[in-house]
Amino acid sequence: MRARAGGTAAEEAAAPWKASWRRPGRGTAKGLSSWTRGRVQLSWTRGRVLAATAVLTAILLAFHRTVPNSPGHLGSLLESFLPWSGLVIMVLLVLSLLRRSLLALAALVLPVAAWACLFGGLLLPEAEPGAHDLVVVQHNAGDENTDPAGTARSLADAEPDLIALEELVPAALPVYERTLAPRYPYRAVAGTVGLWSKHPLTDVDTVDIRPAEITEPWSRGLRAVVHVRHREIAVYVAHLPSVRIRSTGLASSWRDESAGLLGKVIADDELRTALLLGDFNSTLDDRGLTPLTSRMNVPRRGFAFSFPAAFPVARIDQVMARSATVGHLRTLPATGSDHLPVIARITLD
Structure with missing residues (x-):
């Protein structure tokens, strides 16, 4: 009896792995x-x-x-x-x-x-942590935060060199000062933004980034010089105006104007090295932040979505640097704020 070339149906069913991709109708459309x-x-x-x-x-x-x-x-x-x-x-x-x-x-x-x-x-995963000069934390503490002491302790436990905070309401400010003072003896506050440091601060000043249409008292920017191992670093903390998504599009004119004002101040800063930390109400891809991103180095590792804390969809809390490199950016555990803190290593050039 002559065996059939194709095998029996039972044999083919028993060995489905023998099936292969084939092109039907060779020579046809x-x-x-x-x-x-x-x-x-x-x-x-x-x-x-x-x-x-x-x-x-x-x-x-x-x-x-x-x-x-x-x-x-x-x-x-x-x-x-x-x-x-x-x-x-x-x-x-x-x-x-x-x-x-x-x-x-x-x-x-x-x-x-x-x-x-x-x-x-x-x-890409974070490279093996190497030598770095500073560790910084950026956090919008939230004006409705009911646990400022817990928030301060949580940030300090990460052991950064610098902590930048926004939305510091008058009732909560003394709590942050009292809680952070043992480990961060140097501080600078201007309006609703503040900076706490393990290193000495000098030349603290308010940075005016208020849009022209805002006439009421409004202070959301500061500059301080941080002294790290005989080196002076200009550190800026800023909270740019909020944006809104409306039926007509994105309402971001105030934010864009404020970013332009801040960019000019940083461009004119005489110190070679500068750090910028803050809540910019925008991602780094948004062209509204071009006055800043065109002048500063930005993180190249880590999405670190920081807002909203309950289900983060964007990173609007940023860390940038001039004459320095921002390492892998990541978020810290949630606090009483509607933002997540972000932390980064800074390597000076």
């Missing part, structure tokens, strides 16, 4: 447009809308600066949530698989590459 494995068929001809959406996503990622900011600061609004475009890519991937579209899957290479160029470095 169908064979040129699809690949199959069993009953699963991937096609080059379907999923054109998904492929076009993937290409559009890649263009927005690569050229987000070209999106006009008028009307409604649409460019800034897009940039504020730019890291979350990764979710769009994941949705497109799932839909492409469900649609069994080789065309859409191939097109997805473009937005994946664009996203990786923008944010891939932030996903």
Whole structure:
């Protein structure tokens, strides 16, 4: 009896792993447009809308600066949530698989590459901690924080050299001063922002970043010189105005104006090394912060989403440096604030 070349149906069922990808209809139009494995068929001809959406996503990622900011600061609004475009890519991937579209899957290479160029470095693990000069903590303490003493102890337990705080309401300020004083004997406060330090502070001054339309008393910026091992460092603490998402777009004019004022002050600072810590009510991708990000080094490791504390979706608490490197940025455990604290190592150039 002659054995059949293909084997029996029972034998084939018993060894499903022997099945392989094959191209049907060799020499036919169908064979040129699809690949199959069993009953699963991937096609080059379907999923054109998904492929076009993937290409559009890649263009927005690569050229987000070209999106006009008028009307409604649409460019800034897009940039504020730019890291979350990764979710769009994941949705497109799932839909492409469900649609069994080789065309859409191939097109997805473009937005994946664009996203990786923008944010891939932030996903890399922290390098082995090496030599650093300072550890800093930035935290919006929250004007409705019911446990300022607990917040102060939590920040001090991280053992940073500097602690920058915003939303220091009059009732809570004495609590922070009393709780932090044993480990942080030097402090500077201006309006609702403050700086606590293990190192001596001099030349403390208020920095005027108030937008022109705000006429009531408003003080949210300070500068102090920190003396670290015979080196002087200008340290700025700032709290930029809030932004609002409305039906007309992103209301960020005051924030942008305040960032411009702060950027000019830092540019004119005579000290070579400067640190900037604060709540900027924006992510670093937002073009509204260009007066600052164009002059300062920013973290290249760690997303460290800090707001809102209950479900963080963005990092609006920032640490920047000039003539220094900001190491891996990470968040600390939640306090009584609606923000999470962020901590970073600073290496001086």
